[in-house]
Amino acid sequence: MFVSTSNNFGAGQIQFKDYQCSLYVVLNAKFTVNTSSPAYLAASRMEIKVPDLSIGRSVEVPVAIRFADRRTISGQEVNCDGGTVLISKVADKNTIVIERHRLFDNQGEMTIIISAMYATLNNGNNPQKVQRTMLQLQQENPYLYMSDSAYFVADQHWVFLCMGFSHCLYDYKNLPWEATLKDFPTDVTADVAFIGGVNAYNPQVCGMGEAHIENGVFTMQERMYNFCEGSPKPFVFAFLVRDTQE
Template sequence: MITLNINNFGAGSVTLKDYQRSSLCILNGKITVDPTHLDYMAATRLELDLPSDFAMPRSAMSAAILVSNEPLYRFGTVLHCWIEDNKLCIEKLTVWDSYGTYEIHINAAFVTRGYRGAFSQTSKKNLTIIDGGVLFRFKEYRYVETDSYVYFVALFKSFPYYSGYGQGPFTMQLSGFATDVLVEIPLIVNGMTLVPDQKGSMLTVGSFENGNLTFSYPENAQEIGGYYSFFNFFAVRG
């Protein structure tokens, strides 16, 4: 764990799970942003000071996910995220500021800039959905597991949708997923329907614990969920 106490947008201390090597760093955590804070309004990008001994002073571009407080669908999108001069830097986006405090979820890997060399194929580990029935079926996925972290991306051809199954909570039980991963992740659950004047994607937040994913939908979010829902994250083990 690392704790980031200094930032340029008026937030309190932020604690992140971390895996650090000179060529690869992984960070997991959630940042709460108050768009009414004067420091936030003055900032052109969001910056958090990393520990002085952080293993990677600069990185290539990575990503974070903004989850807004817009009613019903918590619309959001991907933000650029990178390390520069020992600061964690995040793109500032003001589209949903009028809805108040929002979250930025970081479940990302950071690599060095300008890498020159060979790339090797990672080994995929197979997963099985236990008693998924009609609720959960993969369309495609890739799961990579190391001693220190995991990477999991999945696109679904069956996934709960509000109009058919309600608010939840829902649990997807997995066989083969690391049971020592505890991480909160945004789920992109836009389905196939766009609502009027939609900006971004419909989101909800779930958590992996003991190898299972648990999540709920906002109340009355009738258009949310269904096939082509997906997620994509790195997570530190332990």
């Protein structure tokens, strides 16, 4: 765990959960940015200054940015939350950079969720593969269903979660969700971006909500209003730091 030393876009101190080694860094963080603030608008890219990282640069990886958008439609409040991914990298040992996309200028407060592996390259010539564990949801009355692209890979220090959704039973589409992830490490606590779903009121981005994983249990309180009504299917894609290695 570490905290940022400064940033150039007017956010406060940012707390990171981390696993670092000489080949890569896995970072988890969630913070807000006001895209209408003068500091944000003056920055060509978001720069977060941090204490020495174990790597001096990284490849470019995606981080999620989302906004809340609640509207009253036909007398009902509906969730039109949206978002996308931004390009991020470790620029040097003390700087994490995140793309500033003009689409979000002056959109007010947005949330950035970092669940990323910042890798380096040219580290030898031994491509490896790992065994993945297919994700099984345990629910008393099953109502959530995964696609065949739902799995995790558990490293000693982190977990990679790829969670492709298939559908949920119609009666549950607007209710809070909860499911135990069978055999998923219980030492992961994180908010993750729940990406996808049609977003008719914000057509330039996709629907994006937040889910929570703790003690091997996946929960999601609410989601985009039209989830369950055809493609595109939502998913979670996250590198998550395990707590017990700290």
